[in-house]
Amino acid sequence: xxxxxxxxxxxxxxxxxxxxxxxxxxxxxxxxxxxxxxxxxxxxxxxxxxxxxxxxxxxxxxxxxxxxxxxxxxxxxxxxxxxxxxxxxxxxxxxxxxxxxxxxxxxxxxxxxxxxxxxxxxxxxxxxxxxxxxxxxxxxxxxxxxxxxxxxxxxxxxxxxxxxxxxxxxxxxxxxxxxxxxxxxxxxxxxxxxxxxxxxxxxxxxxxxxxxxxxxxxxxxxxxxxxxxxxxxxxxxxxxxxxxxxxxxxxxxxxxxxxxxxxxxxxxxxxxxxxxxxxxxxxxxxxxxxxxxxxxxxxxxxxxxxxxxxxxxxxxxxxxxxxxxxxxxxxxxxxxx
Amino acid sequence: xxxxxxxxxxxxxxxxxxxxxxxxxxxxxxxxxxxxxxxxxxxxxxxxxxxxxxxxxxxxxxxxxxxxxxxxxxxxxxxxxxxxxxxxxxxxxxxxxxxxxxxxxxxxxxxxxxxxxxxxxxxxxxxxxxxxxxxxxxxxxxxxxxxxxxxxxxxxxxxxxxxxxxxxxxxxxxxxxxxxxxxxxxxxxxxxxxxxxxxxxxxxxxxxxxxxxxxxxxxxxxxxxxxxxxxxxxxxxxxxxxxxxxxxxxxxxxxxxxxxxxxxxxxxxxxxxxxxxxxxxxxxxxxxxxxxxxxxxxxxxxxxxxxxxxxxxxxxxxxxxxxxxxxxxxxxxxxxx
DNA sequence: AATATTAGAACAAACGTTTGTTTTAAATAA
DNA sequence: TTATTTAAAACAAACGTTTGTTCTAATATT
Numbered sequence: 001x002x003x004x005x006x007x008x009x010x011x012x013x014x015x016x017x018x019x020x021x022x023x024x025x026x027x028x029x030x031x032x033x034x035x036x037x038x039x040x041x042x043x044x045x046x047x048x049x050x051x052x053x054x055x056x057x058x059x060x061x062x063x064x065x066x067x068x069x070x071x072x073x074x075x076x077x078x079x080x081x082x083x084x085x086x087x088x089x090x091x092x093x094x095x096x097x098x099x100x101x102x103x104x105x106x107x108x109x110x111x112x113x114x115x116x117x118x119x120x121x122x123x124x125x126x127x128x129x130x131x132x133x134x135x136x137x138x139x140x141x142x143x144x145x146x147x148x149x150x151x152x153x154x155x156x157x158x159x160x161x162x163x164x165x166x167x168x169x170x171x172x173x174x175x176x177x178x179x180x181x182x183x184x185x186x187x188x189x190x191x192x193x194x195x196x197x198x199x200x201x202x203x204x205x206x207x208x209x210x211x212x213x214x215x216x217x218x219x220x221x222x223x224x225x226x227x228x229x230x231x232x233x234x235x236x237x238x239x240x241x242x243x244x245x246x247x248x249x250x251x252x253x254x255x256x257x258x259x260x261x262x263x264x265x266x267x268x269x270x271x272x273x274x275x276x277x278x279x280x281x282x283x284x285x286x287x288x289x290x291x292x293x294x295x296x297x298x299x300x301x302x303x304x305x306x307x308x309x310x311x312x313x314x315x316x317x318x319x320x321x322x323x324x325x326x327x328x329x330x331x332x333x334x335x336x337x
Numbered sequence: 338x339x340x341x342x343x344x345x346x347x348x349x350x351x352x353x354x355x356x357x358x359x360x361x362x363x364x365x366x367x368x369x370x371x372x373x374x375x376x377x378x379x380x381x382x383x384x385x386x387x388x389x390x391x392x393x394x395x396x397x398x399x400x401x402x403x404x405x406x407x408x409x410x411x412x413x414x415x416x417x418x419x420x421x422x423x424x425x426x427x428x429x430x431x432x433x434x435x436x437x438x439x440x441x442x443x444x445x446x447x448x449x450x451x452x453x454x455x456x457x458x459x460x461x462x463x464x465x466x467x468x469x470x471x472x473x474x475x476x477x478x479x480x481x482x483x484x485x486x487x488x489x490x491x492x493x494x495x496x497x498x499x500x501x502x503x504x505x506x507x508x509x510x511x512x513x514x515x516x517x518x519x520x521x522x523x524x525x526x527x528x529x530x531x532x533x534x535x536x537x538x539x540x541x542x543x544x545x546x547x548x549x550x551x552x553x554x555x556x557x558x559x560x561x562x563x564x565x566x567x568x569x570x571x572x573x574x575x576x577x578x579x580x581x582x583x584x585x586x587x588x589x590x591x592x593x594x595x596x597x598x599x600x601x602x603x604x605x606x607x608x609x610x611x612x613x614x615x616x617x618x619x620x621x622x623x624x625x626x627x628x629x630x631x632x633x634x635x636x637x638x639x640x641x642x643x644x645x646x647x648x649x650x651x652x653x654x655x656x657x658x659x660x661x662x663x664x665x666x667x668x669x670x671x672x673x674x
Numbered sequence: 675a676a677t678a679t680t681a682g683a684a685c686a687a688a689c690g691t692t693t694g695t696t697t698t699a700a701a702t703a704a
Numbered sequence: 705t706t707a708t709t710t711a712a713a714a715c716a717a718a719c720g721t722t723t724g725t726t727c728t729a730a731t732a733t734t
Contacts, residue, residue: 004720007721008721016683017683017685018684018720018721019683019684019685020682020683020684022720022721022722022723023683023722026722032682032683033681033683034682035681035682038682038683052455053720054397054458054719054720055458055721056393056397056402056457056719056721057397057719057720058720058722060393060394060691060719060720060722061689061721061722061723062689062721063689074422075419075421075422076418076419076422078415078418078618081412081422082412084412084418084421084437085411085412085413085418085439088437089439092453097453099434099435099436100421102422116434117434119389119392120434121341121392121393254618254621257621261621279618280591281591281618281622283595283598284591284595284622285618285621285622285623286622341690343690343691345691353713354713354714355690355691355714356693356714356715356716357714359690359692359693363692369693369713370710370711370712371711371713372711372712372713375712391689391690392691393689393691394689394690394692395690395692397689397690397719397720398691398692398693399692399693400719675734676734677732677733677734678731678732678733679731680730681729681730681731682727682728683729684725684726684727685725685726686724687722687723687725688721689719689720689721689722690719692718693716693718694718695716696713696715697713697714698711698712699710699711699712700709700712701709701710701711702707702708702709703706703708703709704705704708
C-alpha cells in the first residue's frame with residue numbers, strides 16, 4: 001500500500017504551512033484570512049495528489065469520531081435491512097458513517113456489541129433494543145450519551161425513541177377484521193415482555209373489547225418464523241378454528257403462511273391474515289398481504305435528525321415520538337358474516 | 338458524556354509510566370520484562386476505572402484501524418442484505434468491525450464512498466462493484482491493498498473475487514426450461530456491461546444453442562424492478578409471446594410478477610419463470626419461484642477469510658473463486674410440449 | 675516619519691496511543 | 705572493589721491532524 005499522502009505533502013508542495021493548508025481544507029479560509037491564491041493553490045494540489053484526510057488523526061484531535069452506531073436484531077430481516085439502509089444513507093449525509101451491530105435478538109450479544117462499539121468512540125447510538133433489560137442502555141442515557149431507540153422502546157424510561165403507535169396499529173388491524181365480520185380472531189405475538197408486543201396485544205384486546213368480543217386468542221412468544229409456524233399449526237387444530245389471524249411481525253406471518261400451505265389452507269378464502277411490517281414482496285405473495293406499514297423512512301430520518309440535534313445542541317432532549325401507522329389494504333382479508 | 342479515562346490516568350494511579358501501562362495492556366509484558374506486581378497493578382486499575390482504549394490514538398500510531406469496508410449496491414435488496422449480515426458477522430469474529438457503504442448502483446457514488454471509506458483507514462475492502470469501471474478498484478489492488486470482489490467481478494483483471502459461476506447458472510436454468518419443453522424463452526437482463534450479466538447471457542445463449550434453438554430473446558438493461566416490469570410488458574405483447582422468462586435478478590423478477598399480475602397472467606400456467614437470487618419469501622409467492630441460489634454463506638465466509646489471509650500473510654494472493662450455483666426447484670416452471 | 679492597523683501566514687502545542695531507545699538500580703561476575 | 709550484565713521501567717519521538725497564538729510584511733493613519 002502506497003503511503004497515504006498527507007497534509008504536510010500538500011504544504012510542502014504549496015510552499016505553505018500545514019496549518020494554512022488545514023484551514024483551507026476545512027473551509028476556514030475566510031475566518032483566518034488566507035489569501036485567494038493560497039487557497040486555490042492548496043485546493044488544486046489537494047485534488048492533484050488525490051488527498052484524503054486521515055480521519056483518525058482528525059478525530060483524535062477533535063475528539064469526534066464522526067461515527068454513529070446502529071444496533072438491530074438482524075439485517076436478514078427485510079424490515080431491519082430497510083431501516084439500516086435508510087439510516088445509513090441519512091447518516092452519510094452528515095459526513096458521518098454508521099457501524100452496524102447485529103444482536104440476533106440475544107440480549108447478551110447486545111451488551112457485548114454495545115461495548116465493542118463504544119470503544120470505537122461512537123458519538124451516538126440508534127438501537128432497536130432486543131429485550132426487556134434496559135440498564136446498559138439507560139446507563140448511556142443518564143451519562144448524557146446521545147441515544148435513541150427506534151421501533152422498540154422502554155415506556156417507563158426517559159430514553160428518547162421514535163416508533164409507531166403500536167397500540168393503534170393492532171387496534172386498526174383488529175377493527176378491520178371485525179368490520180369484515182370476523183369474530184374469532186387470533187393473535188400470534190412475539191416476545192411477550194417487549195413493549196411493542198405488549199402494546200400491540202393491548203390494542204388487539206381493546207378492539208375486540210370495543211366490539212363486544214370476549215374470547216381473545218393470543219398465542220406465541222417469539223418474533224420468528226418458527227413461532228409463527230408452530231402457533232398457526234396449533235390454531236388450525238382448535239375445534240373453533242379462528243377465521244382471522246393477526247401476525248405481530250413479518251417473520252411470524254411467514255411462519256403462518258408456511259403452516260397454511262402445509263395444511264392446504266388458502267388466504268383469504270379459508271382464513272384471513274394481517275401482518276405487521278410492509279415489504280414490496282408482500283404484493284406478490286399467493287395472496288397479497290394486508291399489513292400494518294411502518295413509515296420506515298420517516299422513522300429513520302427522525303431518528304438520525306434527533307441524534308444530530310443532541311450532538312450539536314449538546315443538551316439532552318428526551319423526545320419520544322410515536323408516528324401514525326398505516327394499514328396497507330391488499331387482499332388477505334375476506335368479508336364474512 | 339463523562340471524559341474517557343486514558344492510559345495516563347492509569348499510569349498516574351499506578352505510579353508507573355504510560356509506556357509500561359501500554360505494554361501491559363497490549364500483552365507485551367513478557368517481551369519487555371515488566372514485573373509481575375506492576376502487571377497486576379495495571380490490570381486491576383484498568384478494570385477498576387473501566388478503561389476503554391481510544392482506538393483512534395492507537396490506530397493513528399499503529400496505522401491499523403481494525404476495520405473492513407463492505408460496499409454493496411443496496412441493503413434494501415434482500416440478497417445484498419443477507420450478504421451484509423453474513424459478512425458483518427464473520428468480520429466481528431476477528432475483532433474487526435465492518436463499515437457498510439451503499440452505491441445505489443451508481444458508479445460515481447461508488448467512487449465517493451470508496452474515498453470516504455479509505456479516509457477511515459480501512460484495512461481491507463469487500464466490494465460488489467456496480468459498474469464496468471474498474472480503475473479506482475484496480476488501483477487499490479495494484480497498490481497491494483487487501484481487496485476482494487464478491488458476486489460481481491472483473492474477468493480480465495487480477496483482482497481476487499468470490500462469486501458463483503454465472504455462465505453455468507443461467508445455462509442450468511435455461512436447460513431446465515428446455516428440458517421442460519420450452520422453446521420460446523426470453524431473458525431479461527440487467528446492466529449489459531456488467532460481467533455477471535454478460536456471463537449469464539452467454540450461458541443462456543449457449544444452452545439455447547446446444548438445444549438448437551436459434552432465436553434468442555434478450556431484452557432489458559437494468560437490475561431493477563422497473564426494468565423487469567417494462568420488459569415483461571413488452572414481451573407479453575410480442576406476437577410470439579415467450580412461454581418462459583429467465584429473470585437475471587430478484588428485482589427483475591419482481592417487475593415480471595407485477596406485469597403478470599396486471600395482465601392477469603399466472604405462473605406457471607400461462608408463463609414459466611426462473612429468477613436469480615434466492616430468498617425465503619420466494620416460497621410464499623403466488624407461485625413459489627424456482628431460482629438460482631447463491632451460496633451466500635460460503636461466499637461471505639470465503640471472502641472474509643480471504644481478506645484476513647492477505648492481511649496476515651502480507652503477501653498478495655490473487656485467488657479467483659467461482660462457487661457452484663444451485664438451482665432451487667419450486668413450481669414456477671411448467672412442462673409443456 | 676513614526677506609529678498603528680491589518681491581511682496573510684507560520685509556529686507550536688496538543689489529542690492518546692505505540693514503540694525504539696535509554697536510564698536506573700540491583701544482581702552477578704571479574 | 706570495580707566492571708558487567710540484567711531486570712525493570714522511564715523517556716521521548718512519532719502518527720496526522722486541529723487550533724490558539726504569534727510573527728511578518730504591507731498598508732493605513734497620525
